Amino acid sequence: MQRKIIHLDADCFYAAIEMRDDPALRGIPIAVGGSAERRGVLTTCNYEARAFGLHSAMPTAQAMRLCPSLTVVAPQMGKYREASKAMRAIFSDFTEIIEPLSLDEAYLDVSEISDGDLTATRIAKAIRQRIREELHITVSAGVSVNKFIAKVASDWKKPDGLTVVPPDQVDAFVAALPVKKIPGVGSVTAEKMHRYGLRNCADIRNWSLFELRRRFGKFGLVLHERARGRDERPVQPARVRKSISVERTFDEDISGPAEWAPIIEQLYTHLMERIESAKAWNGITKAFIKLKFNDFTTTTVERVGTKAIETDFQQLLLEGWERRLQPVRLIGLGVRLLEEGDQISAPLPFSDSTPSAEV
Ligand SMILES: [Mg+2]
Numbered sequence: 001m002q003r004k005i006i007h008l009d010a011d012c013f014y015a016a017i018e019m020r021d022d023p024a025l026r027g028i029p030i031a032v033g034g035s036a037e038r039r040g041v042l043t044t045c046n047y048e049a050r051a052f053g054l055h056s057a058m059p060t061a062q063a064m065r066l067c068p069s070l071t072v073v074a075p076q077m078g079k080y081r082e083a084s085k086a087m088r089a090i091f092s093d094f095t096e097i098i099e100p101l102s103l104d105e106a107y108l109d110v111s112e113i114s115d116g117d118l119t120a121t122r123i124a125k126a127i128r129q130r131i132r133e134e135l136h137i138t139v140s141a142g143v144s145v146n147k148f149i150a151k152v153a154s155d156w157k158k159p160d161g162l163t164v165v166p167p168d169q170v171d172a173f174v175a176a177l178p179v180k181k182i183p184g185v186g187s188v189t190a191e192k193m194h195r196y197g198l199r200n201c202a203d204i205r206n207w208s209l210f211e212l213r214r215r216f217g218k219f220g221l222v223l224h225e226r227a228r229g230r231d232e233r234p235v236q237p238a239r240v241r242k243s244i245s246v247e248r249t250f251d252e253d254i255s256g257p258a259e260w261a262p263i264i265e266q267l268y269t270h271l272m273e274r275i276e277s278a279k280a281w282n283g284i285t286k287a288f289i290k291l292k293f294n295d296f297t298t299t300t301v302e303r304v305g306t307k308a309i310e311t312d313f314q315q316l317l318l319e320g321w322e323r324r325l326q327p328v329r330l331i332g333l334g335v336r337l338l339e340e341g342d343q344i345s346a347p348l349p350f351s352d353s354t355p356s357a358e359v
Contacts, residue, residue, distance in 0.1 A: 002111070002145060003111045003145055003146060004109070004113075004119075004120035004143070005107060005108070005110075005111075005120075005143070005146055005149075005150040005235060006107070006108040006110060006120055006123065006124050006127075006143050007105075007107050007108075007141065007142045007147065007150035007151045007153065008087075008091070008105065008106055008108065008124075008127065008128075008139050008141050008154065009105045009141075009154045009155070009158075010087070010104035010105070010131075010137055010138070010140075011047075011138045011139065011140055011158060011159035012044050012045065012046050012047065012050075012159070013044060013080065013103065013104035013137070014032040014043055014075060015031065015044045015046040015049075016046070016137040016138070017076075017080055017083055017137065018030065018076075019046060020135075020136045021079070025071060025073070027048065028048060028069070028071060029045070029046065029048040029049035029051070029054070029067050029069060029070050030046050030048070030049060030070070030071045030072070030073060031043075031044065031046070031049050031054060031060070031063060031071070031072050031073070032044045032045070032073050032074075033060055033063075033073075033074075034060055034074075035060060036059075036061040036063075036064050036072075039059070039060075040059070040072075041056075041057055041058060041059050041060060042054060042055070042058050042059075042060060042063055042072075043075055044056055045063070045070075047159060049067060049070060052066050052067035052070075053066055053067075054066060054067055060072055080103055080104075081103065083103075083135055083137070084103040084104060087106075087131060087139070088100065088106070090127055090131060090134070091106060091108055094108065094110065094123050094126070094127065095108050095109065095110050095112075095113065095123075096237065097109035097110075097235050098237055099236050099238070104139075107150065107151075107235045108235065109234070109235035110123050121162075124141040124162055124164075125162065127141065128162060138159055138160040140154045140157065140158045140160060140162070141153075141154050141161075141162050142162075142163050142165070143162070143163070143164040143165070144166075144170065145165075145167050145229075146229075146230070146231035146232070147233050147235065148182075148229075148230075148233075149170060149174065149229060149231070151183055152177065152181055152182075152183075153165050170229040171229060173229075174201045174226070174227065174228070174229040175200065175202040175205070176200055176202070177200055177201045178199065178200050179193045179194075179198055179199065179200060179201070179203075179204065182201070182222075182223070182226050184219065184222060189219070192215075201226065201228075201229075202227075204223055204224070204226075204227035205227050205228065209221065209224045242336060243288075243334050243335065243336045243337060244271065244274050244275055244280060244334060244335055244337065245271070245288075245290075245334025246267050246270045246271045246274060246332065246333055246334070247332030247333070248263065248266075248267060248330065248331055249292075249329060249330045250328070250329060250330070253294045253327035253328060253329055254327065254328050255327055255328075256321055256325070256328065257317070257318055260317070263331060264310070264313060264314060264317065264331070264333070265310070267332075268310045268333060271334065271335070275335065280335075283337040283338040284335045284336070284337060285335075285336050285337065285338055286302050286303060286306070286335065286336040287303055287306045287308040287313060287316065287333075287334070288300055288301065288302030288303070288316070288334050288335070288336065289301050289302075289313055289316040289317050289320055289331070289332060289333055289334075290330070290331070290333075290334070291317065291320045291321060291328055291330070291331060291332075292328065292329045292330035293324050293327065293328060293329065294326055294328070295326065296329070297324065299320045299323050300320070301316045301320040302316070302336070303316060308335050313333050317331070
């Protein structure tokens with residue numbers, strides 16, 4: 001079956017969020033990053049700044065020399081995470097098969113969507129439009145038959161671009177593709193390839209797999225595949241998390257169990273909320289606690305087959321504390337979850353009770 005993959009990538013994401021939130025930052029060169037005085041580097045810069053040759057990972061001091069009018073804004077990760085979450089919520093209105101690559105970049109597999117005329121291209125357009133309207137930033141998108149070509153395509157007309165490479169155009173698109181556009185080919189590899197006369201994917205096709213492996217090691221196989229427009233890698237949804245935990249560090253050490261009852265109650269409530277919002281009730285396999293003592297040693301105690309109710313945590317904490325009998329700096333409570341592929345072999349702790357009954 002022909003796959004349909006979309007790669008989405010927000011345009012200068014952090015900088016775009018800053019420009020959105022502060023009109024004074026629009027139309028002038030800006031960057032998000034650390035200050036020059038603190039030997040910071042740029043995380044992202046807008047297109048006005050890129051015109052001066054600025055790019056991410058460049059030391060801020062160097063950027064200021066190239067572009068003296070540059071405005072550098074400190075990153076506000078909370079805002080970016082929030083926008084990222086909102087983007088993902090929009091993606092998930094179209095498919096469950098989402099592989100996030102970073103806060104602002106993801107692959108979507110929409111092969112299975114056969115909803116009338118809702119083609120992959122229409123989905124990409126709809127997502128771009130919704131992000132523009134709801135988040136007031138732009139994302140570029142690439143649509144094609146696999147991850148490799150979708151990713152190259154999303155970069156093709158950046159910023160605010162949409163590039164579709166339909167199946168019958170894959171061969172010609174890839175043949176003309178400069179080698180440095182292949183993900184994984186950095187400037188060093190690109191130079192090496194140029195020395196061998198490999199400028200685009202058509203050139204690579206003239207080399208045997210044997211020869212490519214001899215010159216480029218394991219990556220030779222990737223080059224052999226990509227040069228032919230092939231990429232079998234599936235879009236892998238984010239891995240299920242392995243545990244959920246909460247912890248608290250104290251401003252002043254607490255002496256021990258006599259003092260910690262109200263803290264445990266708060267932490268436990270917080271943990272239950274986290275489990276609830278992750279809808280992880282049915283996946284709990286173990287309860288665990290973590291204690292850090294005033295000498296910075298840490299101990300953890302975990303137990304299978306508990307119901308992960310508050311008294312279980314109290315027992316585990318007592319057990320951990322008795323190992324050292326010292327003042328405590330930090331307390332953590334958590335549960336471990338079934339991992340993907342694990343078999344459910346026994347009734348799970350919460351399978352027959354509701355969260356509200358436990359809290
Ligand atoms: Mg981006």
